Amino acid sequence: MAAAIPILSACWYDADSDRGHAIAEALCANCHDLSSAATIKHAPPLWKIVGRVPGTVKGFDYSQDFLTLVATKKFVWQEESLDFFLSNPNQFLPDNKMSKFELSSTGTYTTPETYSTTDRKLNKAKLALLKLGHYELFHGLQASDERDDLIEFLYTLR
Numbered sequence: 001m002a003a004a005i006p007i008l009s010a011c012w013y014d015a016d017s018d019r020g021h022a023i024a025e026a027l028c029a030n031c032h033d034l035s036s037a038a039t040i041k042h043a044p045p046l047w048k049i050v051g052r053v054p055g056t057v058k059g060f061d062y063s064q065d066f067l068t069l070v071a072t073k074k075f076v077w078q079e080e081s082l083d084f085f086l087s088n089p090n091q092f093l094p095d096n097k098m099s100k101f102e103l104s105s106t107g108t109y110t111t112p113e114t115y116s117t118t119d120r121k122l123n124k125a126k127l128a129l130l131k132l133g134h135y136e137l138f139h140g141l142q143a144s145d146e147r148d149d150l151i152e153f154l155y156t157l158r
């Protein structure tokens with residue numbers, strides 16, 4: 001009898017959570033705490049984001065639109081919802097605070113150097129804005145392999 005041939009998922013992209021970590025440090029950590037301390041920064045912490053009912057971090061002042069959307073849609077954060085949200089937060093929710101974020105006069109951002117040292121392309125114009133301490137920081141991650149890496153990393157935050 002022939003031995004069963006294992007079905008390999010070789011055609012799937014093999015997501016890399018270390019790369020995802022670098023991406024998260026560069027693109028998310030200015031606003032979101034990634035650690036288990038789960039501190040509220042400019043945004044709700046991402047610790048245990050997978051499985052979270054959206055909009056439920058106590059003490060974070062979510063935008064009303066975000067709360068309305070998640071109350072109507074009823075979902076939890078997992079691979080598909082994160083992928084859709086992170087590919088284009090504006091399409092997901094035009095008035096969410098994440099892509100229309102303005103810094104308070106006291107707020108500062110660090111430059112995502114870690115990101116520029118990778119082979120990823122950085123939007124220089126956006127970076128310049130960011131250095132000026134301004135706004136519109138996260139419009140989405142277009143490359144699906146980068147989103148896969150990022151989401152793989154988000155799954156480790158538990």
Ligand code: HEC
Pocket residue numbers: 024027028029030031032042043044049052053054055056057061062063066077086095096097098099101137138141150
């Ligand atoms: C400019 C600041 C900023 C950046 C950069 C940013 N976010 Fe956010 N994020 C926010 C804010 C603010 C909210 C709350 C949205 C609202 O209230 O409209 C949010 C919400 C979220 C939520 C929903 C959280 C919940 O409790 O339901 C997830 C998931 C998320 N962001 C992931 C990310 C990831 C992953 C990145 C990096 C790729 C990122 N964000 C980059 C500011 C940011």
